[in-house]
Amino acid sequence: MSKPFDLRKPDPLLIVISGPSGVGKDSIVQRMIERGFPFHFVVTATTRDRRENEVHGRDYWFVSKDEFARMIEKNELIEYAIVYGDYKGIPKAQVREALTSGKDVVMRLDVQGAESVRKLAPEALLIFITCESEDELERRLRERKTETADSLSLRIATARKEFQRLEAFDYVIVNHDFHLDETVDKVRAIISAEHCACIIAR
Numbered sequence: 001m002s003k004p005f006d007l008r009k010p011d012p013l014l015i016v017i018s019g020p021s022g023v024g025k026d027s028i029v030q031r032m033i034e035r036g037f038p039f040h041f042v043v044t045a046t047t048r049d050r051r052e053n054e055v056h057g058r059d060y061w062f063v064s065k066d067e068f069a070r071m072i073e074k075n076e077l078i079e080y081a082i083v084y085g086d087y088k089g090i091p092k093a094q095v096r097e098a099l100t101s102g103k104d105v106v107m108r109l110d111v112q113g114a115e116s117v118r119k120l121a122p123e124a125l126l127i128f129i130t131c132e133s134e135d136e137l138e139r140r141l142r143e144r145k146t147e148t149a150d151s152l153s154l155r156i157a158t159a160r161k162e163f164q165r166l167e168a169f170d171y172v173i174v175n176h177d178f179h180l181d182e183t184v185d186k187v188r189a190i191i192s193a194e195h196c197a198c199i200i201a202r
Helices: 023-032 065-074 092-099 111-120 134-144 150-163 180-201
Strands: 014-018 039-044 077-083 085-093 104-108 125-130 171-174
Touching: 014 111, 023 039, 023 104, 023 180, 039 092, 039 111, 065 077, 065 085, 065 125, 077 111, 085 092, 085 111, 092 104, 125 180, 134 150, 150 171, 171 180
Parallel strands: 014 104, 014 125, 039 104, 125 171
Antiparallel strands: 077 085
């Protein structure tokens, strides 16, 4: 008699959604939540000001620089960095909670943060989100109306540097304007394929 297949549930994945500012990372994660994808989202702590429609504890943990300094001193962060003049970091408590949930763990990070996670967890799945062109990225940032002229220039210059780090990522997805659900479908397909690959490898 042939041996039956082992159909155990695949191990959860640690997934990083990354890319330059303005490519739609927030929108992608939010749509994944709206569509009921089974994952635990790790909320990043930041010292930047809260934008319109952002919710404390859902989009980010918005904290003062004094609070962030306290988190650093108490070793409460897995990693942190200065991004566009503000601090961002991943709270350890968030990750512990996520890993014990048994679900896939999703982090939305800038490129610097994604590379830090890869060093800490080489098995992490890194997905780079981009848009069609630099002109398109600039248009999106301008239409957000959240940037000063200096801030806009800084974000575009940073994006140019981040595009040079594509080789650090496992997948690259172009998030075309007005095609958010198609982008989310691609993310879901990648995650499903990675789960299948993990089963085969095991």
